[in-house]
């Protein structure tokens with residue numbers, strides 16, 4: 001059994017460099033965070049949701065055997081996924097002779113995580129940073145949210161939007177100066193046949209969960225989110241069981257976990273990674289060597305996009321996280337304010353060219 005410890009964890013986690021390379025990361029710690037199956041039992045969902053969005057910046061003491069191990073884990077993790085701000089020159093170096101194309105997740109990346117999903121507003125300064133970035137580089141928002149909802153938060157008409165985890169893609173009507181092809185209004189909805197089923201399940205989940213204080217069900221058009229953030233943790237198992245009991249009648253739907261949320265979506269082979277590939281193609285960069293996709297995201301569903309970039313050996317994945325997570329991203333940023341700093345640096349660099 002792991003022991004509790006009173007020694008505070010370093011915050012912010014150490015940033016600089018190669019010190020971490022010599023440490024072996026604590027395997028049990030990361031293994032705990034890695035749940036690769038999409039359909040897992042209710043308890044595993046719960047553990048995964050807790051791990052992906054801890055209530056404070058300290059990893060759960062239940063999975064750490066000593067503070068020294070936590071320090072080592074942090075340092076080793078930063079060694080493997082260094083700050084995209086610290087390594088800015090390296091990232092820029094990789095873009096030489098290439099067109100940077102930006103992909104940005106919304107919640108936890110452009111807006112801080114808050115209790116009420118309807119109030120996850122983006123700051124005006126972040127909006128200005130995204131607008132500036134989009135004036136130099138083709139830019140897409142890829143979100144688990146319903147596309148209209150994420151647009152209502154971002155309100156920038158010049159961007160591409162991929163809502164419902166990439167199952168609802170729409171481009172700007174006008175082409176931008178950065179696109180290689182003459183851009184037509186892109187619209188792609190690979191899961192449209194699931195719409196009636198998703199609505200049915202949304203209503204069933206609303207009914208089923210209404211007796212659980214704090215539970216919230218959100219209709220994201222081609223998927224549904226069941227929020228646990230405001231539910232007493234003692235009730236998480238029964239809430240997860242309610243979700244599972246509804247879903248067992250719908251074998252064509254699957255459940256994935258995010259930050260204190262269960263996400264119900266069609267079983268089709270489509271995710272944020274596929275959306276990234278689709279958007280690159282729509283922008284005229286399919287099989288192109290002269291493109292550098294940069295994807296920034298904070299959640300488990302963003303891993304599909306990080307993995308596409310890693311498997312292609314092309315592009316830059318940046319995970320937004322304050323604590324070690326198993327990830328296919330190469331770099332890290334700690335929180336949305338660091339994302340904004342990174343966007344500013346990109347724009348400043350481009351303006352000086």
Ligand SMILES: O=P(O)(O)OC[C@H]1O[C@H](O[C@H]2O[C@H](CO)[C@@H](O)[C@H](O)[C@H]2O)[C@H](O)[C@@H](O)[C@@H]1O
Nearest residue numbers: 106107113114115117120143144225229259261
């Ligand atoms: O792909 P994303 O844009 O990151 O969307 C994933 C989910 O984000 C939202 O939930 C998360 O943010 C909420 C607001 O900060 C927070 O209350 C919740 O606990 C987080 O899970 C959104 O509401 C979900 O529908 C998305 O699936």
